[in-house]
Amino acid sequence: MPPGQVEDPGKKLGQDWKSSPDRAVTAAANRDGLDVLVADSSDAYAWKTAATLSEPGMSADSWIGNQCLMDHEHAAVVYAPRSFTNKPDLMQGGAFTAIVNLTTGHVTKL
Template sequence: MATAPDTSGFKIIVADSKDAYQWRTVASLAEPGMPADAWIGNACLMDHDHAAAVYAPRTFVNKPDVMQGGAFTAVVNLTTGTVKKLPFTASLAYFDPSCNSATHTAVFSAFRDDKTHLVTVTTAGKLTADATTIGQMTSAVPVKDGLVAALGHQLVHVDSSGRNVKDLAPQLTAHRSTSGPPGVARSRSSTTTEAPPAPGCGTGTGSSPKWRRASSATSPSHKAIPARCSSPATPPEPTASPAAESPASTRRPARTSPPSAVSS
């Protein structure tokens, strides 16, 4: 099964091995009398013969209210082409709808006022669960005893009523709350360490210069960058010439005159 946007409707197309995988359109989803330059949507397989779909005019994606809960919904029989339109709307989010081919069900999501409306249906279009939960639950998948979904950084199970929400990974949730989401680097711009003065920086009246760690956005290698000197530079003390510092062992002895002859 595949889908395709079109000016006349959102196309559900299939290809069978017995027909040498030749593509054919089994359904074109649209609403009569509603103007649209193109009909778009998403679909998933409930089983070999049924698909769940959401569809809407392309311009719905430019309006947050209808994008998050105004798309039309349907169940399509992929063998006969029969379309069962459902009496509720859903979002155009990439994860909507979500199907489970083991339970032959699909769940549709809609978002309003920080609440999520989750509706589960069978291949016949019959509602088996209708729940409203607090917060935005995304990527919901139907299971035998409810739904499994993402709620913030939690993986949760929701019963068919929507009243009982259980964290399926509490240890992972506790870890993320202290260490942050995996794969997201923490900012290190506030970390500073003392370092020896940079060349030309004095340490007389001011403190030694700080060395700050560059952010990953500007310096992926995280090299240390010296900050500006916090005190005026102090001129270096004069050093003795090499000749004056020559070790005594390398000095040549002074020439002495031979002793004078003593006459008798």
């Protein structure tokens, strides 16, 4: 069973779980970047990584960020190295932004 997948989805999610358009989205920080994660009802909410956001050449012990859904397929994501929180000027305006296509994983950096 894939990570996070609901056991016995027919019983727990209802009969129409495979045709439901419901989607859960979150982000998880790690050393390699900020992972944007997606779990669809039709997959019994098994989590998959839609994209990992970071900036080439920028070292970080961890990345942080937030995401906001724009529609069913797109999220606006703000991300930065965790160390930015220790510098007042960067904490208040030093993040990177991107639009992530949650279905294809395509990233448009802004």
